[in-house]
Amino acid sequence: MTPFSAPRRPFSRPVVGGPPVAVGDVALAALVLVAQVVLAALLPVGFASHRPDALGWALLVLGAVALVWRRRAPMACLLGMVAAVAPYHYLENIQEAPILCSGVALYALAVAGPRARTLVVVPVVVATMAFELGSLGKPDGFTDTLRSAGWIVAVAVIGEVVRIQRKYVAAITERAERAERTRExxxxxxxxxxxxxxxxxxxxxxxxxxxxxxxxxxxxxxxxxxxxxxxxxxxxxxxxxxxxxxxxxxxxxxxxxxxxxxxxxxxxxxxxxxxxxxxxxxxxxxxxxxxxxxxxxxxxxxxxxxxxxxxxxxxxxxxxxxxxxxxxxxxxxxxxxxxxxxxxxxxxxxxxxxxxxxx
Structure with missing residues (x-):
């Protein structure tokens, strides 16, 4: 190792698409996974749902694992989460368990921006949920979709606000650094x-x-x-x-x-x-x-x-x-x-x- 080289961290390989995967990303995914497992194990079984079987548990784990790439590739993270959570819901497992990984993936996408992508993705997610609930044959599927769309929009709005705030702080910092360079x-x-x-x-x-x-x-x-x-x-x-x-x-x-x-x-x-x-x-x-x-x-x-x-x-x-x-x-x-x-x-x-x- 040269005198100017920094020690390598695990999960910190730089990529072109975004910041490297850090230990904090893995820790957050593990925390979400534990919370989802607890919810799936302790929440009461509903009228049209049951406790996850082996495939349900595997899909629940995959939905949480996708969060590891939430900063590095937020769109791929969201697609991976949907690919795992959609069949989980279709198999009529406990519906509330994967809410955490869905919210984190949507928040990461909104924070990463741009705004146009968020405005396109949110309606697609709501339409996907409506299709899933409709395929399950629930009579109140449309009402449940509207109820779920509320927290989806709220998460997207919070992510957009955080993105704007970060962009504003970055602009102020850049102006301060530029002013300092001008003074020097x-x-x-x-x-x-x-x-x-x-x-x-x-x-x-x-x-x-x-x-x-x-x-x-x-x-x-x-x-x-x-x-x-x-x-x-x-x-x-x-x-x-x-x-x-x-x-x-x-x-x-x-x-x-x-x-x-x-x-x-x-x-x-x-x-x-x-x-x-x-x-x-x-x-x-x-x-x-x-x-x-x-x-x-x-x-x-x-x-x-x-x-x-x-x-x-x-x-x-x-x-x-x-x-x-x-x-x-x-x-x-x-x-x-x-x-x-x-x-x-x-x-x-x-x-x-x-x-x-x-x-």
């Missing part, structure tokens, strides 16, 4: 979007800082190698100080970003107030930055953070790809109550804007 898919989508946003923010932050550090390191290396005899210690110290400042600013911004991601609430998003720091970092890398901020007062945090990231990425690209040794970069932030506009322009090859837009 929505949560997974939001997690994926949040991961993408985190990756984008960290890329913007680290790419900017690493680019500036690389440029500043190149400047320091050029100063050291270009003319060792006339070493400009002030320039080297300035480049190293700029590298240290960039590292500190990157570390502080990374700490702020992580606090926001952890939802601590004490780490504000970067905004327009951080643009001068970005300009100083670009100037430390050798660029000439002209920054103009003319915003209409406080802007929403999300808008300010978006503007900060756009300017940060634009400065990074200008410092990395600009042609002149000291590129000139113009950054303008303007707006009104309805929109915020950004313009980032450098004097690199082509003279095109590094970034421009509004939101």
């Amino acid at each position: 898919e929505e949560a997974a989508r939001r997690v994926a979007e949040e991961r993408l946003r985190i990756a984008r923010d960290l890329h913007d932050l680290l790419a900017h800082s690493i680019t500036l550090i690389g440029v500043q390191t190149s400047v320091a290396a050029h100063v050291l190698v270009a003319d060792p005899e006339r070493l400009d210690r002030t320039a080297v110290a300035g480049a190293l100080d700029a590298i240290a400042d960039t590292c500190r600013e990157a570390r502080a911004e990374l700490r702020t970003t992580l606090r926001v991601l952890r939802a601590d609430g004490d780490g504000p998003l970067p905004g327009l107030a951080g643009l001068p720091t970005l300009a100083r970092a670009a100037q430390a890398a050798g660029a000439r930055v002209e920054l103009t901020v003319d915003a209409p007062g406080p802007v929403p945090p999300a808008v300010g953070a978006a503007a900060y990231r756009i300017v940060q990425e634009s400065l990074t690209n200008a410092v990395r790809h600009a042609g002149p040794p000291a590129p000139r970069i113009t950054v303008r932030v303007t707006g009104d109550a309805a929109a915020l506009r950004l313009l980032v322009r450098d004097d690199g090859p082509g003279g095109a804007d590094s970034g421009a837009g509004g939101f």
Whole structure:
């Protein structure tokens, strides 16, 4: 037996037509059989009936045994029950004994559905009973048929009500499971979007800082190698100080970003107030930055953070790809109550804007 295989139960072989026969089905059939035997043995003998003989007992047993397949094949169960009970009645055995197996078979058929089959089978069963009673030559056979038809219809109605109730519960359960799956898919989508946003923010932050550090390191290396005899210690110290400042600013911004991601609430998003720091970092890398901020007062945090990231990425690209040794970069932030506009322009090859837009 593999680790994932379940132990087999007796009477539990799966079939295509319905659920497998379970131990409970056999137990119910045995209980009905015992009750029918007790009724056939203890009920008084009527005017036109007698105690079952050997054939009568066998038919009574077969009618109860057919109930084993009541869930797996309800129509076959009903036909098997009728095949056993009809000759039992025809032989004028005690008529009340097989009532239990008849009721259980009809109930199982109604519960299994569909409704159209039940509506067809019930009149057929009533007509069969009328034919049997008529063949026995009873003068009140029609009255007995109507009296028996009452419990037949009642059993069928109860089975139909149970079927509808089960179908309703199954529909509610399915809707709940579908809603749960939808919530899980929505949560997974939001997690994926949040991961993408985190990756984008960290890329913007680290790419900017690493680019500036690389440029500043190149400047320091050029100063050291270009003319060792006339070493400009002030320039080297300035480049190293700029590298240290960039590292500190990157570390502080990374700490702020992580606090926001952890939802601590004490780490504000970067905004327009951080643009001068970005300009100083670009100037430390050798660029000439002209920054103009003319915003209409406080802007929403999300808008300010978006503007900060756009300017940060634009400065990074200008410092990395600009042609002149000291590129000139113009950054303008303007707006009104309805929109915020950004313009980032450098004097690199082509003279095109590094970034421009509004939101």
